[in-house]
Amino acid sequence: MTKQETTTRLNDYLDGELGPAQVAAFEDALSKDPALRAELESIQAAMELLRTEGPLQAPTGFHERVMAQAAVEPMPQIGWMDRLRRFFRDLPMETLAMAVAATIVLVLVGNFLPDSGEPETEPAALQPAEPERRATAGAQETKEAAQKTPGAAPSIQAEDEIDPIREVANGLISGPVDNSTSDKPAKSGSMDKADMKGPKGSDVVGMLDLGTQGEAPIGSTSGAEPAFETPEAQSVDLETQLNAAVAYSVVVKDSSSLRQIAALAERHGGRAVHGKTGATLSEADLDGGRVQVQVRIPPAQLASFHSALNSVGAAQRTSMNDANLYGPDTISLNLDVRLQ
Amino acid sequence: MFALLFAMVHRPTDEELVQRFKGGDRNAYSELVRRYQNRIFSVCMRWLKGDREIAEEVSQDVFLALFRALPGFRGDAKLSTWVYRVAINHCKNRQTYRHRRAHGRHDSIDGIQQEDDAPKRQLADDNAPGTDALVHQLEARTLLQEALDQLDDEQRQMIVLRDIEDLSYEEISKLLDLPRGTVKSRLHRARHELAKKLGRRLNLADVV
DSSP, X not given: OOHHHHHHHHHHHHHTOSOHHHHHHHHHHHHHOHHHHHHHHHHHHHHHHHHHHOSOOOOTTHHHHHHHHHXXXXXXXXXXXXXXXXXXXXXXXXXXXXXXXXXXXXXXXXXXXXXXXXXXXXXXXXXXXXXXXXXXXXXXXXXXXXXXXXXXXXXXXXXXXXXXXXXXXXXXXXXXXXXXXXOSOOSTTOBOGGGGBOGGGOBSTTOOOOTTTTOSOTTTTOTTOOOOOSHHHHTSOHXXXXXXXXXXXXXXXXXXXXXXXXXXXXXXXXXXXXXXXXXXXXXXXXXXXXXXXXXXXXXXXXXXXXXXXXXXXXXXXXXXXXGGTTOSSOEEEEEEEEEO | OHHHHHHHHOOOOHHHHHHHHHTTOHHHHHHHHHHHHHHHHHHHHHHTTTOHHHHHHHHHHHHHHHHHHGGGOXXXXXXXXXXXXXXXXXXXXXXXXXXXXXXXXXXXXXXXXXXXXXXXXXXXXXTSTTOOHHHHXXXXXXXXXXXXXXXXXXXXXXXXXXXXSOOOHHHHHHHHTOOHHHHHHHHHHHHHXXXXXXXXXXXXXXXO
């Protein structure tokens, strides 16, 4: 055992920090080493003297003198700097650092992702040309009527304006239009570009909700892609499909219904023709029990035509292509007419 | 009645007193002074080589500093550790000041050093005629203080904190910001040195 080890062992022995076996070994060493024993005894004597001495007593009147000094001191306050320092010291810095790092990462990642908060607008080349023609006075009236129709579901784009064409196309308006309920003055009897704008001035194209009658999900028909889904519609002439704004399935009782449809189209300022040939409709077209009819009417007449179509037969809107809702002159409706 | 009895029996902890003081209760500070005055004065006395007047002055400074600093006490360590740390810092500062101004008391050190070859003194025998315990105690205290004064600051602080104030190794380690092993080895050396100094001054057989 070296001198250092012996000294350490000796002090551990004095402090009672040795285990029983170590105590026995050390006491054995003590019995064999008189110098070590003498050193132990001298230290024990010194420690004994220290312990009997103990803490000294403060002088008499010390407490009173201290309190007298403190009495003239204002009560100490924690300064705002100390409070601030303590606040930051008590913060869980690791958690804070992780939160800051996560925020930075989110911000950086967010800059590289497309903005999904709003519907993506079509590239200019794919967007339909904005209507250059002003709609007729009926459009405005229809719009106002749409706003006033009881029970009408709120449109996703109708923050301050309701687009009558889209409302009608969505099947939200089915009854006759009551212009008298409007409390909004008509805008000089016409519809302008502003009427065809969605929220924040964006074009309504691509924002149309198609999910009202089990059609394609919302947003799935943005752009110029046709959204015909029913098997029957798939047989319709491709050009008709592409041009059609709305497709209907109409079940009629007899072939005379074709004349009614033609008359209906004319009453709405348009024309109904054979969907494939483009020829004028005749009752013979329904000899096969089914015919595709193309109806071209001014957009402003859509609401009225939509309502009147049910008087001809059991009409059901099967799809809608919002890109074609705003033709320059007319919009095209595709009617899949079948005999009952 | 029960509340009064509880108040008489219940001894508030240091932390409770600190909280009360932070709330503006000066009586809490008074209680803390009463609780620590002997220990602080004792440390100052030992550190400042038995100069009673200076020790009292420094002790008062320590408590005044505590009064001003208590609101900032965070409670990370025991109050006693913190109080001792303040006291030691004050003692060190005062000692540095004294050395710089050459006002330190070196008489006893010089005296002892000169007396190294003097014959050993013997503590008065309690049972001897004409002596009493008080004389014995005063003489022992003087010898102990003289021996402590001969130690260097590092050794003296170890002896004071461990063997007089009875702090644990862990408390001393925190107080002085030293590893436990360092505290132990310094204490070992300090004890050995103190025993040597005391052995020259008295007959240890009278103590043991």
